[in-house]
Amino acid sequence: MEPETREPTVYLNGDYLPASRAGISVFDQGFLLGDGVFDVVSAWQGNIFKLQQHVARFFDSLQAAHLQTRLTPEQWSEAIVETARRNQLADASIRFIVTRGVPEQMVADPRVHTPTEVIWAAPYIFLGDEQQRKSGIRLMVSQLRGFAPDTLDPRYKCLSRMHFQLAKVEACAAGYDDLIWLNNDGFVAEGPASNLFMVRNGVLYTPASDILHGITRQTFLELAERAGVPVRIQQFTVYDLCTADEVFTCSTAGGALPVREISGRTLRQPAPGPITRELDQLYWNSRVDGEHATAIGL
Numbered sequence: 001m002e003p004e005t006r007e008p009t010v011y012l013n014g015d016y017l018p019a020s021r022a023g024i025s026v027f028d029q030g031f032l033l034g035d036g037v038f039d040v041v042s043a044w045q046g047n048i049f050k051l052q053q054h055v056a057r058f059f060d061s062l063q064a065a066h067l068q069t070r071l072t073p074e075q076w077s078e079a080i081v082e083t084a085r086r087n088q089l090a091d092a093s094i095r096f097i098v099t100r101g102v103p104e105q106m107v108a109d110p111r112v113h114t115p116t117e118v119i120w121a122a123p124y125i126f127l128g129d130e131q132q133r134k135s136g137i138r139l140m141v142s143q144l145r146g147f148a149p150d151t152l153d154p155r156y157k158c159l160s161r162m163h164f165q166l167a168k169v170e171a172c173a174a175g176y177d178d179l180i181w182l183n184n185d186g187f188v189a190e191g192p193a194s195n196l197f198m199v200r201n202g203v204l205y206t207p208a209s210d211i212l213h214g215i216t217r218q219t220f221l222e223l224a225e226r227a228g229v230p231v232r233i234q235q236f237t238v239y240d241l242c243t244a245d246e247v248f249t250c251s252t253a254g255g256a257l258p259v260r261e262i263s264g265r266t267l268r269q270p271a272p273g274p275i276t277r278e279l280d281q282l283y284w285n286s287r288v289d290g291e292h293a294t295a296i297g298l
């Protein structure tokens, strides 16, 4: 059977099952409360990028959320590769999730739980379509602020994403392609699925705090160093963004996505700018060259 028509295989609590049989309970805390953490890695041409770094971030989320798992980081890595392999996907987005599972009593001590563990793989997901990748997206600054570190630290990669959905509803209704929000001090933070960079006078800037520590953001920082582009990790505002030479978002879902407009202000230079283009090219070269790669073995 062709890969496109075959039913996907899902990892669930130690078993590899056809998706139609990979069901979880309606009493699962992940479903009832959004109580769980996850991560997403991607594969390109048969190689998963920075798998160890993603699994390490996942284990930080688990630790901070007081969530248990039956598997070691190495076993998670093996199961992630195996899920991609069984789905025969050379270009894939692979999501792995731990929830607090089904409690023995409805009002339970959240520390005591049997986790639900899931891995599924989909064909590679790009956040932007071809046209948006070529000529940039329209980005809205949301009226919603990001979570403060003393409520839900943005470094948790957690399932509770109602907030993000509300911001997306707002952006879609206003006709924008994507959005970013500010932190509670009014500085630029990030988007619902991406981090943010801007270029001013040849210098690359990215927010310092109140963000998920994106693996792609870290990769672009490393590539900027390699390319000799000076980097500043610091707070900045919407004013800085609107007057920047280049702005782009970045994520595991496609690398850099150039921005051409921010809440009604068209940037002065056409997107993508030269530094965005150069860094994105280096990113994809690095992936095609098999840097930081774990082979799926297809």
Ligand SMILES: Cc1ncc(COP(=O)(O)O)c(C=O)c1O
Residues within 6 Å of the ligand: 040, 190, 191, 192, 193, 194, 195, 211, 212, 213, 214, 215, 216, 217, 250, 251, 252, 253
């Ligand atoms: C809130 C948020 N910020 C940033 C990112 C980008 O992170 P990464 O580069 O690890 O995909 C994501 C990814 O989903 C995210 O959810």
